[in-house]
Amino acid sequence: xxxxxxxxxxxxxxxQGRLFQVEYxxxxxKQGSACVGLRSATHAVLAAANKSANELSSHQRKVxxxxxxxxxxxxxxxxxxxxxxRFLRNECINHAFVxxxxxxxxxxxxxxxxxxxxxxxxxxxxxxxxxxxxxxxDESGAHLYYNCPSGNYFEYQAFxxxxxxxxxxxxxxxxxxxxxxxxxxxxxxxxxxxxKETLQGEKLxxxxxxxxxxxxxEDGTVExxxxxxxxxxxxxxxSMEAADEAPAADVPAESSSMQExxxxxxxxxxxxxxxxxAAPDAPAxxxx
Numbered sequence: 001x002x003x004x005x006x007x008x009x010x011x012x013x014x015x016q017g018r019l020f021q022v023e024y025x026x027x028x029x030k031q032g033s034a035c036v037g038l039r040s041a042t043h044a045v046l047a048a049a050n051k052s053a054n055e056l057s058s059h060q061r062k063v064x065x066x067x068x069x070x071x072x073x074x075x076x077x078x079x080x081x082x083x084x085x086r087f088l089r090n091e092c093i094n095h096a097f098v099x100x101x102x103x104x105x106x107x108x109x110x111x112x113x114x115x116x117x118x119x120x121x122x123x124x125x126x127x128x129x130x131x132x133x134x135x136x137x138d139e140s141g142a143h144l145y146y147n148c149p150s151g152n153y154f155e156y157q158a159f160x161x162x163x164x165x166x167x168x169x170x171x172x173x174x175x176x177x178x179x180x181x182x183x184x185x186x187x188x189x190x191x192x193x194x195x196k197e198t199l200q201g202e203k204l205x206x207x208x209x210x211x212x213x214x215x216x217x218e219d220g221t222v223e224x225x226x227x228x229x230x231x232x233x234x235x236x237x238x239s240m241e242a243a244d245e246a247p248a249a250d251v252p253a254e255s256s257s258m259q260e261x262x263x264x265x266x267x268x269x270x271x272x273x274x275x276x277x278a279a280p281d282a283p284a285x286x287x288x
Contacts, residue, residue, distance in 0.1 A: 011123045013083035021127055022173030025076075025149035028129035031076035034165050035062060036191050037133040037144045038172065040159035043215030043223070044135035044142040046073040047191035048078040049162070049198060050208045055185050063212045063227065066094035069102045071212055071225040076149075076161035077129040084128060087111060105136035109153045111143035117151025131161045136221060149267050160194060167197040184213060188228070189240060206234040 006012050007020035014020065033051035037044065048062035063073045072088065074081035091111055095103040112283065119125040127149045134145040146161065147153045158176045160168035171194050179187070187213055196204040211233055214225035224284040 006020060009123055011118060012124055019120060021234045023148050025127035025129045026131075028256075029076040029131035029149065029161055030163065030242075031164075032077075032130070033194060034064065034075040034160060034162035034167050035061075035075045035133055036160045036165075036172070036194045037073060037135050037146075037156070037160075038176070038179055038187055038191055038194075039135065039142040040184075040187055040215075040252075041141055041180050042137075043184045043187055043213060044137065044144055045184075045187045045191045046071060046135050047195050048073050048075075049195050051209060056165040059208075060179075061210075063210045064224050065212075066108070066134075066226075067102060068106060069138065069214060069222065070105055070134065071214060072135070073133045073212075074130050075165075076131055080128040080130040081132065084112060084115070084130065084132060088134075095278065102138065102169045104138045104140075105134065105143040105145065105200060107221060108136065109134050109155075111150050113153040113225045114146050115145060116149055120151060133159065135212075135214060136225070137216060142215060148239075153155045158194075159226060160198070162198070164198040164200060170192040171197050182225075183184060185236070188213065188236060191242065192233070192237060204237055204239065206230040209233065 006014040006018075007024070010019060011022040012019075022059060033049045036047040039045070048061055050059035050162070052059040052195050058080045062075070062078070063071065064081070064087060065071045066088045070088075072081075072085055072093065074085070088108060088111075091108065092103045096099070112134065114130055115119060118129045129149060131149060132147045134147060136143055144156050144159065146156060146159050147154050155178055158172040160172060172190075179190075182190070192204065193208065200209075202208070207230070211228040212225060213223070213228060213233065215223045217223055
């Protein structure tokens with residue numbers, strides 16, 4: 001039996017109990033540009049790597065505002081993401097009109113998951129080929145959810161989706177336990193560092209990433225979901241690079257002072273014996 005006998009319709013199950021159309025949609029999420037979300041007790045941050053079709057085009061927008069208290073970042077088919085973000089915006093508007101209160105983030109993620117799940121059981125629909133990180137603030141604090149094309153959704157302290165997202169996940173897994181006590185600036189720095197892990201050597205600048213934040217200030221007022229200005233992003237990136245270069249500059253000076261204190265002899269002392277094989281060159285930091 002060939003696999004393509006069971007992927008012509010979203011409602012056709014394979015003998016192994018799989019829906020291939022849903023798996024294809026989840027694969028589309030893995031091919032999209034990387035998105036990162038992380039939250040503290042009071043703030044949530046979304047970051048996305050900007051990706052353009054070619055050098056002559058502008059980048060596709062990956063972060064959308066849904067309401068004053070919530071927003072989404074998407075990886076996958078941007079067209080599907082725009083449709084779903086408009087759906088979420090309408091849900092927030094309708095809830096605010098009827099109840100005169102913002103829609104809780106958990107219920108917002110649930111309604112998005114219900115809409116995605118319907119497309120896995122209707123023969124005239126296809127699954128949405130996009131994954132969304134939903135970040136928001138409600139009475140219980142800041143929240144971050146990941147909504148899958150299959151209709152599943154999960155709450156996270158920090159998460160990354162899209163192309164080469166595993167590197168960002170590894171970075172976040174080493175640091176997520178401290179996020180609850182982070183300030184907004186610290187969250188933004190870690191979000192930029194996680195995005196940098198997905199670029200594979202490409203230099204991180206304000207032009208190839210987008211950052212958005214929502215949260216509650218110290219005085220109790222709500223900081224609405226908003227995009228961070230590119231000038232401020234570049235200032236943060238420059239400060240991060242300066243902090244990384246400072247320890248590296250101190251290493252040669254420290255090592256030379258240690259040699260002087262020991263009173264090492266000239267290079268003849270360090271030369272290997274005639275019958276001793278020379279040690280291989282140590283790999284450069286970038287080669288590790």
